[in-house]
Amino acid sequence: VISAFPVPGLPEIAAGDDLAELIVPALGDPGRPRGLSDGDVVVIAHKVVSKAEGRVRRLRDVEPGPEAIALAREQDKDPRLVQVVLEESSAVIRATRGVIISVTHHGFVCANAGVDASNVPGEDTVLTLPRDPDASARSLRARLHELTGALLAVVITDSFGRAWRVGQCDVAIGCAGLAPVEDWRGRPDYAGREMHATLIAVADQLAAVADLSRAKDARQPVVVVGGAGRHVTAQDGPGAAGLIRAESDDLFR
Amino acid sequence: VISAFPVPGLPEIAAGDDLAELIVPALGDPGRPRGLSDGDVVVIAHKVVSKAEGRVRRLRDVEPGPEAIALAREQDKDPRLVQVVLEESSAVIRATRGVIISVTHHGFVCANAGVDASNVPGEDTVLTLPRDPDASARSLRARLHELTGALLAVVITDSFGRAWRVGQCDVAIGCAGLAPVEDWRGRPDYAGREMHATLIAVADQLAAVADLSRAKDARQPVVVVGGAGRHVTAQDGPGAAGLIRAESDDLFR
Numbered sequence: 182v183i184s185a186f187p188v189p190g191l192p193e194i195a196a197g198d199d200l201a202e203l204i205v206p207a208l209g210d211p212g213r214p215r216g217l218s219d220g221d222v223v224v225i226a227h228k229v230v231s232k233a234e235g236r237v238r239r240l241r242d243v244e245p246g247p248e249a250i251a252l253a254r255e256q257d258k259d260p261r262l263v264q265v266v267l268e269e270s271s272a273v274i275r276a277t278r279g280v281i282i283s284v285t286h287h288g289f290v291c292a293n294a295g296v297d298a299s300n301v302p303g304e305d306t307v308l309t310l311p312r313d314p315d316a317s318a319r320s321l322r323a324r325l326h327e328l329t330g331a332l333l334a335v336v337i338t339d340s341f342g343r344a345w346r347v348g349q350c351d352v353a354i355g356c357a358g359l360a361p362v363e364d365w366r367g368r369p370d371y372a373g374r375e376m377h378a379t380l381i382a383v384a385d386q387l388a389a390v391a392d393l394s395r396a397k398d399a400r401q402p403v404v405v406v407g408g409a410g411r412h413v414t415a416q417d418g419p420g421a422a423g424l425i426r427a428e429s430d431d432l433f434r
Numbered sequence: 435v436i437s438a439f440p441v442p443g444l445p446e447i448a449a450g451d452d453l454a455e456l457i458v459p460a461l462g463d464p465g466r467p468r469g470l471s472d473g474d475v476v477v478i479a480h481k482v483v484s485k486a487e488g489r490v491r492r493l494r495d496v497e498p499g500p501e502a503i504a505l506a507r508e509q510d511k512d513p514r515l516v517q518v519v520l521e522e523s524s525a526v527i528r529a530t531r532g533v534i535i536s537v538t539h540h541g542f543v544c545a546n547a548g549v550d551a552s553n554v555p556g557e558d559t560v561l562t563l564p565r566d567p568d569a570s571a572r573s574l575r576a577r578l579h580e581l582t583g584a585l586l587a588v589v590i591t592d593s594f595g596r597a598w599r600v601g602q603c604d605v606a607i608g609c610a611g612l613a614p615v616e617d618w619r620g621r622p623d624y625a626g627r628e629m630h631a632t633l634i635a636v637a638d639q640l641a642a643v644a645d646l647s648r649a650k651d652a653r654q655p656v657v658v659v660g661g662a663g664r665h666v667t668a669q670d671g672p673g674a675a676g677l678i679r680a681e682s683d684d685l686f687r
Binding site for chain 1: 435436437438439440528530533535542543552593596597598599600601602603604605614615632633634635636638639640642643645646647661662676677678679684685686687
């Protein structure tokens with residue numbers, strides 16, 4: 182049995198905020214009967230992590246280079262935004278119809294390198310992904326453990342589009358204390374035959390359930406998922422880096 | 435708040451079985467305090483739907499054609515299995531390292547056209563996807579409604595790999611009574627700015643939470659998800675066909 186509870190009442194996050202110190206008291210808000218327990222997974226939208234880490238760019242301070250100017254003209258986009266996208270990318274793999282799909286420095290393949298203009302206060306600012314989301318998850322996990330004593334996992338998420346399918350799903354871009362992939366290869370299925378190619382992207386499925394539990398326009402960036410304790414580990418583990426398909430294994434670049 | 439309860443105690447499914455008649459009594463098993471209520475989403479792994487619909491092929495009855503023989507030799511696979519994959523496909527888009535990625539007749543892009551050899555009793559048989567999973571979902575929804583009176587949604591799932599990311603996530607291949615995509619385009623975010631490109635693949639996120647709630651080797655093909663009632667609709671709606679990206683919109687074929 183899985184349950185997902187959005188945490189109500191978080192304030193607007195500013196650079197330098199200690200997220201754990203804001204999350205823990207919010208868990209005790211009226212209407213929320215539970216705190217954090219061993220085995221819980223705290224799923225957090227990257228936007229608040231990025232804000233706490235000051236990963237905000239003011240477009241008026243961005244000087245677009247020639248590559249950004251050319252790509253922006255071609256795709257009918259703001260050249261300063263494109264400059265930020267290029268700075269956040271190691272490679273652009275598609276650019277067409279106003280969409281730039283690139284590989285971020287972390288290795289994620291997504292639109293606009295995860296650079297986001299929505300839900301950011303101030304007309305002229307954009308948010309970038311955390312510099313090292315797995316490290317962010319480890320820090321947050323350690324602070325939450327200090328404050329609550331609970332053995333839990335942290336997953337940091339973003340909404341990514343998918344090849345071939347309409348719409349976005351939330352996925353893990355950082356995690357700690359979690360086995361991000363459950364490997365059933367080689368184990369027998371219930372008919373006794375070996376299961377092939379069964380690697381389950383647990384961290385991404387946790388991101389999806391958290392997103393499902395909140396309204397998109399509500400300030401509910403943090404969701405506590407219960408019932409997934411068998412995926413929670415004492416060690417921080419490989420992080421969401423373990424979800425990145427190596428370029429050499431990738432059929433669609 | 436989202437919750438997901440796997441339904442225990444379903445028997446092995448045979449061709450011709452009425453799934454709704456098997457699911458409803460299982461909901462009342464000891465340890466399961468609830469039946470079905472308005473707004474619940476019944477998420478069901480396609481394997482049991484395919485079995486009930488007799489979508490089983492015996493490999494000894496399959497005669498591979500020249501295309502299947504050539505592709506099987508190239509990819510080191512059973513030519514009879516490849517023949518079934520080709521029959522289930524409208525196009526092969528990648529074939530390399532033993533993996534065949536094709537477009538099914540429904541329009542889904544996935545490995546082996548969804549043809550599956552695991553969890554099928556009998557060494558020589560494979561399961562194919564339901565012929566029309568949205569129609570299967572509509573029928574099951576109607577029968578569950580007859581038996582319980584509840585206004586609910588049905589989602590039929592499969593596990594698909596993803597471009598760029600390691601591991602599989604469950605996705606919707608059929609649904610009824612559900613808005614498969616939630617469209618936030620044009621609505622203001624909480625900072626009052628218009629949100630761009632925010633189409634949430636709700637049906638796929640429901641598939642993910644259901645998968646997360648069950649053990650892969652348990653006989654738990656059916657999961658009841660509560661708390662997602664705002665996505666449940668009186669009409670059957672567009673089905674999972676609404677999640678298929680048109681080839682003309684697709685950057686990665």
